[in-house]
Amino acid sequence: MRMNETEKELVEMVLAGRAEAFEPLVTPYRGPLLALASRLTRDREEALEVVQETLLRAYRSLGRYDAARPFRNWLFQIAANESRDRRRRKMRERAAFTEVAGRAPAAADPEAGQDRRELREGIRRSMAALSPREREVFVLRDLEDLDIRETSRALGCSSLSVRVHLSAARRKLRQAIRRDFPHLEVG
Amino acid sequence: MMTCRKARKLVPLAAGGDLRPRPAAAFRAHIDACPECRRELEAFRKALGTIREEAKAAGVAAWGEDEWSALVSRVRAGAAGERSRGADRAGTAFRRCWAAASALGVLAASAILYMMFMAGPVPGRKTAPAGPGTVAGRAEPQEVLTMTMVSPETGLQIVWFFDRNFDYKGEQE
Numbered sequence: 001m002r003m004n005e006t007e008k009e010l011v012e013m014v015l016a017g018r019a020e021a022f023e024p025l026v027t028p029y030r031g032p033l034l035a036l037a038s039r040l041t042r043d044r045e046e047a048l049e050v051v052q053e054t055l056l057r058a059y060r061s062l063g064r065y066d067a068a069r070p071f072r073n074w075l076f077q078i079a080a081n082e083s084r085d086r087r088r089r090k091m092r093e094r095a096a097f098t099e100v101a102g103r104a105p106a107a108a109d110p111e112a113g114q115d116r117r118e119l120r121e122g123i124r125r126s127m128a129a130l131s132p133r134e135r136e137v138f139v140l141r142d143l144e145d146l147d148i149r150e151t152s153r154a155l156g157c158s159s160l161s162v163r164v165h166l167s168a169a170r171r172k173l174r175q176a177i178r179r180d181f182p183h184l185e186v187g
Numbered sequence: 188m189m190t191c192r193k194a195r196k197l198v199p200l201a202a203g204g205d206l207r208p209r210p211a212a213a214f215r216a217h218i219d220a221c222p223e224c225r226r227e228l229e230a231f232r233k234a235l236g237t238i239r240e241e242a243k244a245a246g247v248a249a250w251g252e253d254e255w256s257a258l259v260s261r262v263r264a265g266a267a268g269e270r271s272r273g274a275d276r277a278g279t280a281f282r283r284c285w286a287a288a289s290a291l292g293v294l295a296a297s298a299i300l301y302m303m304f305m306a307g308p309v310p311g312r313k314t315a316p317a318g319p320g321t322v323a324g325r326a327e328p329q330e331v332l333t334m335t336m337v338s339p340e341t342g343l344q345i346v347w348f349f350d351r352n353f354d355y356k357g358e359q360e
Contacts, residue, residue, distance in 0.1 A: 019266065023259045030255050039242075048258065055262040106276055120245040141203070142239050148205055163207075165198055170199040174234045184237060 007071050014062055026055055028076050032144065040083040042128060050086065054079040073146060077154035080136055087132060103180055107168045118180055126176035137162050142145035142170075189217040194224045202231040331356070 012023035026033075033054060037047035057078050058065075065074055127135055133155075140151045141162070148166075152159040177184060194217045197349050201214050218225045331348040348356040 005350050019263055020265075022263065026259070027255070029249060034250060048254070052258050052261060055259070056265050059262060060265045092281065117239075117240070123242050124245060127242065141205070142235070143243055163205060166203070166205060167196075167199040170231075170235060170238075174199070174231060175237050177234055177238060184234070 006178045008067060011062060011065065011067070011071075014059070018084075022055075022059055022143060025077070026058065029072055032072065033075060033079055034078055036139060037146055039127070039143060040080065041086065042095055042137060046086065050079055053082045056150075057082065070150075073150050075155060076140065076144060076146065080154050081139065081156070084136070086130070119177075119184070122176065122180045123173065126173050129176070130169050130172060133157075133161075134165045134172070138164040138173070140167040189213045191217075191224055193269075194218070194221065198224075198228055198231050198242065199235075201228060202235045227274060 007025060008094050010021045011027040014025065030051075031128045033051050036048040036148060038044060038052070041050060054075060065071070125136070130138065136155055137151060138152055141148065144187055146154060146158050148162050151166075152162045155162070194214060197206060197210060201218075207212060215253045218228060239306070273282070295299050330351055332353065334347045334349065336347070337343070344360070346359045348358065350356055
């Protein structure tokens with residue numbers, strides 16, 4: 001999916017100095033960006049900061065954007081990089097960093113039944129237990145539907161690395177679901 | 188022919204359609220011939236579908252009221268700040284250029300003035316004869332100054348000599 005004409009025009013307007021064109025350019029991606037950042041950081045406040053920094057970086061480097069590539073994937077790449085940079089900074093800052101799985105409070109999910117809420121909470125916990133790279137790959141490929149090539153491009157790694165981590169992530173998640181929710185495996 | 192052990196390793200990727208073409212063909216051939224691995228693939232596919240669906244549907248953060256507008260405003264303000272800092276840098280560079288040019292101008296003017304008033308006499312230069320009844324003098328600072336007096340009645344001409352401090356050094360008719 002290439003960039004559509006409207007986006008192309010908006011990019012050209014921003015590059016011509018019309019800053020007001022930036023908001024309509026990025027507004028369609030506000031939901032996906034926040035969802036991606038939330039899944040990668042597992043902290044809403046931090047996710048908001050990631051989105052803000054992502055947009056600022058996108059604004060600054062819009063001149064280098066390759067229009068042959070989907071704009072969404074380009075934004076995702078910046079957001080994934082920003083999330084990773086933040087995680088590394090945090091890990092450096094905290095010498096004895098101990099991640100508590102399930103640190104982020106579960107979002108209110110009133111319409112889901114009890115079983116479903118438990119399942120979602122279980123998936124969230126299992127995702128939190130993945131390695132950072134496994135989580136990134138799983139989120140981009142399975143939840144944001146980027147293909148292997150775009151995922152590898154977004155993460156700056158080889159497609160082989162993406163496949164290895166994706167396979168590990170899926171296997172771990174499936175094992176966790178099988179262990180905690182055996183009834184889902186029946187039939 | 189692919190073994191079951193090898194096929195099981197590929198199941199997580201195969202379940203999402205993420206195998207490269209060549210292994211995918213070998214995997215398909217094995218699955219077609221192996222009911223156990225086919226069941227495993229189907230079970231994994233189902234589990235992956237559930238995980239994807241529920242993880243996508245799980246309450247991810249939504250934008251609060253006015254939160255998005257505030258964030259975009261901050262981004263635009265940040266970008267504008269960078270631009271104005273850039274403009275400031277350009278303005279500062281421009282002012283610096285002008286300051287340097289002005290300093291050079293002052294320096295050049297000082298050098299010219301110094302050469303005009305403080306440097307020694309130019310060899311071969313002669314004082315133009317003064318008009319009758321006037322005092323002609325050299326205003327240029329030099330080692331020896333001369334002052335010429337010409338009488339309009341007699342045509343007598345006297346030249347007085349002074350040093351640079353205007354001390355009288357002699358005269359010549």
